[in-house]
Amino acid sequence: xxxxxxxxxxxxxxxxxxxxxxxxxxxxxxxxxxxxxxxxxxxxxxxxxxxxxxxxxxxxxxxxxxxxxxxxxxxxxxxxxxxxxxxxxxxxxxxxxxxxxxxxxxxxxxxxxxxxxxxxxxxxxxxxxxxxxxxxxxxxxxxxxxxxxxxxxxxxxxxxxxxxxxxxxxxxxxxxxxxxxxxxxxxxxxxxxxxxxxxxxxxxxxxxxxxxxxxxxxxxxxxxxxxxxxxxxxxxxxxxxxxxxxxxxxxxxxxxxxxxxxxxxxxxxxxxxxxxxxxxxxxxxxxxxxxxxxxxxxxxxxxxxxxxxxxxxxxxxxx
Amino acid sequence: xxxxxxxxxxxxxxxxxxxxxxxxxxxxxxxxxxxxxxxxxxxxxxxxxxxxxxxxxxxxxxxxxxxxxxxxxxxxxxxxxxxxxxxxxxxxxxxxxxxxxxxxxxxxxxxxxxxxxxxxxxxxxxxxxxxxxxxxxxxxxxxxxxxxxxxxxxxxxxxxxxxxxxxxxxxxxxxxxxxxxxxxxxxxxxxxxxxxxxxxxxxxxxxxxxxxxxxxxxxxxxxxxxxxxxxxxxxxxxxxxxxxxxxxxxxxxxxxxxxxxxxxxxxxxxxxxxxxxxxxxxxxxxxxxxxxxxxxxxxxxxxxxxxxxxxxxxxxxxxxxxxxxxxxxxxxxxxxxxxxxxxxxxxxxxxxxxxxxxxxxxxxxxxxxxxxxxxxxxxxxxxxxxxxxxxxxxxxxxxxxxxxxxxxxxxxxxxxxxxxxxxxxxxxxxxxxxxxxxxxxxxxxxxxxxxxxxxxxxxxxxxxxxxxxxxxxxxxxxxxxxxxxxxxxxxxxxxxxxxxxxxxxxxxxxxxxxxxxxxxxxxxxxxxxxxxxxxxxxxxxxxxxxxxxxxxxxxxxxx
Numbered sequence: 092x093x094x095x096x097x098x099x100x101x102x103x104x105x106x107x108x109x110x111x112x113x114x115x116x117x118x119x120x121x122x123x124x125x126x127x128x129x130x131x132x133x134x135x136x137x138x139x140x141x142x143x144x145x146x147x148x149x150x151x152x153x154x155x156x157x158x159x160x161x162x163x164x165x166x167x168x169x170x171x172x173x174x175x176x177x178x179x180x181x182x183x184x185x186x187x188x189x190x191x192x193x194x195x196x197x198x199x200x201x202x203x204x205x206x207x208x209x210x211x212x213x214x215x216x217x218x219x220x221x222x223x224x225x226x227x228x229x230x231x232x233x234x235x236x237x238x239x240x241x242x243x244x245x246x247x248x249x250x251x252x253x254x255x256x257x258x259x260x261x262x263x264x265x266x267x268x269x270x271x272x273x274x275x276x277x278x279x280x281x282x283x284x285x286x287x288x289x290x291x292x293x294x295x296x297x298x299x300x301x302x303x304x305x306x307x308x309x310x311x312x313x314x315x316x317x318x319x320x321x322x323x324x325x326x327x328x329x330x331x332x333x334x335x336x337x338x339x340x341x342x343x344x345x346x347x348x349x350x351x352x353x354x355x356x357x358x359x360x361x362x363x364x365x366x367x368x369x370x371x372x373x374x375x376x377x378x379x380x381x382x383x384x385x386x387x388x389x390x391x392x393x394x395x396x397x398x399x400x401x402x403x404x405x406x407x408x409x410x
Numbered sequence: 411x412x413x414x415x416x417x418x419x420x421x422x423x424x425x426x427x428x429x430x431x432x433x434x435x436x437x438x439x440x441x442x443x444x445x446x447x448x449x450x451x452x453x454x455x456x457x458x459x460x461x462x463x464x465x466x467x468x469x470x471x472x473x474x475x476x477x478x479x480x481x482x483x484x485x486x487x488x489x490x491x492x493x494x495x496x497x498x499x500x501x502x503x504x505x506x507x508x509x510x511x512x513x514x515x516x517x518x519x520x521x522x523x524x525x526x527x528x529x530x531x532x533x534x535x536x537x538x539x540x541x542x543x544x545x546x547x548x549x550x551x552x553x554x555x556x557x558x559x560x561x562x563x564x565x566x567x568x569x570x571x572x573x574x575x576x577x578x579x580x581x582x583x584x585x586x587x588x589x590x591x592x593x594x595x596x597x598x599x600x601x602x603x604x605x606x607x608x609x610x611x612x613x614x615x616x617x618x619x620x621x622x623x624x625x626x627x628x629x630x631x632x633x634x635x636x637x638x639x640x641x642x643x644x645x646x647x648x649x650x651x652x653x654x655x656x657x658x659x660x661x662x663x664x665x666x667x668x669x670x671x672x673x674x675x676x677x678x679x680x681x682x683x684x685x686x687x688x689x690x691x692x693x694x695x696x697x698x699x700x701x702x703x704x705x706x707x708x709x710x711x712x713x714x715x716x717x718x719x720x721x722x723x724x725x726x727x728x729x730x731x732x733x734x735x736x737x738x739x740x741x742x743x744x745x746x747x748x749x750x751x752x753x754x755x756x757x758x759x760x761x762x763x764x765x766x767x768x769x770x771x772x773x774x775x776x777x778x779x780x781x782x783x784x785x786x787x788x789x790x791x792x793x794x795x796x797x798x799x800x801x802x803x804x805x806x807x808x809x810x811x812x813x814x815x816x817x818x819x820x821x822x823x824x825x826x827x828x829x830x831x832x833x834x835x836x837x838x839x840x841x842x843x844x845x846x847x848x849x850x851x852x853x854x855x856x857x858x859x860x861x862x863x864x865x866x867x868x869x870x871x872x873x874x875x876x877x878x879x880x881x882x883x884x885x886x887x888x889x890x891x892x893x894x895x896x897x898x899x900x901x902x903x904x905x906x907x908x909x910x911x912x913x914x915x916x917x918x919x920x921x922x923x924x925x926x927x928x929x930x931x932x933x934x935x936x937x938x939x940x941x942x943x944x945x946x947x948x949x950x951x952x953x954x955x956x957x958x959x960x961x962x963x964x965x966x967x968x969x
Contacts, residue, residue, distance in 0.1 A: 129760075146918045151651025154651075155814075158655040161452045162452055162827060163825045248648065279636075289531070293740075305933060308933070312736060313736045315736070
């Protein structure tokens, strides 16, 4: 038996080795959808012959990995789900200046010298059309009696865009909207996917501030769900792509950014129900021009992050 | 006892120490250093201890620590209440369908806790499967400490059940019979003889449950947050997922968790050290079990109810979700679809690769932790070398380290620029992570087994000329093998579904079962994730059972 165990363990070791060793020409860490980065890498490799190695997780987990790797980093291109990352990394001096020729059609507010948006998601009300509740049109609708105990709010501590929405809306009325929501039985329900799941099954009627592309993709699959963008305004989350200054493959990284912003790359973004960063690429969904955006001072909002989250915790009763 | 000095401890001890250093010491030291030196990730040793005050001054910390202990205690209590009676009946009486119940109670091991939790949520929440079938829901119960305790206890009580049924069986009715001969009532014989002699297995398994409960992330995150119930692990996760990342703070809180776990471990050790539990002494024991008599119906009913709740409900919920075309369609015939299962077999999103990766990693982890566990347990229990307690303590540390912290420690340790070769960014780093996290399982089981083996057996072998190695291989190993084998099967199941560390540390481009499922959930493809989960549970249940059956036929494991 020990012989067979030995050969078995050798086999395992060999298999693990084979699975692990793959020398890629460009390493991308992304907080975007896995299927998007898979298709984008495939298209990029086909066009340029450069291989792509991918690590995909949530923004938080990607950042934790970069932070732990800081003494010996391996990531060339980072695609985050929060523009805040790009601002912060730029301040730390971790980014390479690059303006892709394909970024000409990307509006100015979606690019800087160091980062450019891959695509944009927006927040809206995700509403179960079979929930037996009237269709909401405004954020404040969800404080009405029809939605008593039927509203989920994604945790602003776990999602950058949820935080921006919370801060922007709370700034308008000193948290009154959130106090009313709480009085109406709304709860903070984990990260984005966790907040949406109960609404799909019907345990809840609506998500207050759901990430639109996941909801739209679910609708496309046949779920009885819809996204409503309130006319009073919402927030968008541009997803910045950036090249890290420790990258040893900066030319390949630049080519990857070029491909991401090419017609083919942007069509892949649109196919995920995200808004493409380039304004000249059509998408089967409401685009930035169709949305009213809430006005808020980004720096001030992030400066008061801890206080805002603390107030929300107080309202929704964390023990 | 003089007999303990016989034997050849050296090879086993060295192997155990080398393995422990590689698997446990390296990441643990990295975490301790990170806690002390906040800028370790940048390769700098500046500002030692500067994070301690800020982290420990956090007012929420005491509440989180209290909640952690409360939850751990509740889960231990609930697990013991369910598992001990069932385990004792299984060991001492002829329970009809015992083999079937063993399999059914094995399945909860194979269901990843976060999947089981999601299954319970989808069953009990308003308009969930329970309401669709019977018209009512149990949402207020589920999202409370009681609900969390129930879900976690159903997930962990099999550890206690199998430990109790195996050790009580090993103690056998023989010792109790001696008590009966001397006039004890059956109840008295059980309480004064059988139960105390089974203490090593029971205590070890309850400690594993406690450690697993305070380290568990998925269930408190999904159920507890809604009840405003924060535990240390969810606090640690928040520090790691929330930009700016606070690795030193997370490390310090993890050390707190390790401290908690060590206290329970030392408590368990103290209880066990007060007397001898040797019951396996080479004399033949009769394995005849008693008939249940009038208790037959209630006992079978209890087994059935527990099996249904622990295995049936989560599995059915997973299957129902996997077979639904859309979640909002609910339980309806026109919503029935095999699309999700087809998608897995068509290798959509790399599903088949993820299965292969996880199962090879699971097998590798089981073999390595089994080897380290059995040699370390032998060194601790059967030799008198110096530093035994240190070895024993080392094997308990990972029990309390949250997976995500192990991952961070491994990155810190193995991604240093001056290392000529490194497992980082290869599959080996996952193997190291799983070995570290799961080593306590084989170690605890093997220790309990060694504690029940009389020293005279090894001594007898040595008298008849066997070398230390031969005595270990021919006498001791076969005697602990049943315990070790079940621990290794458990490791295989746990490793092939590990999520929290895998998400952070998986090498670029490599998926495991758990990261695949997690990504599907994140993208809103709950059905596809559940289909994958169901297939994985099926394989992790059937594979070990087939293996056990083969081993039994070859005579390595007793019936």
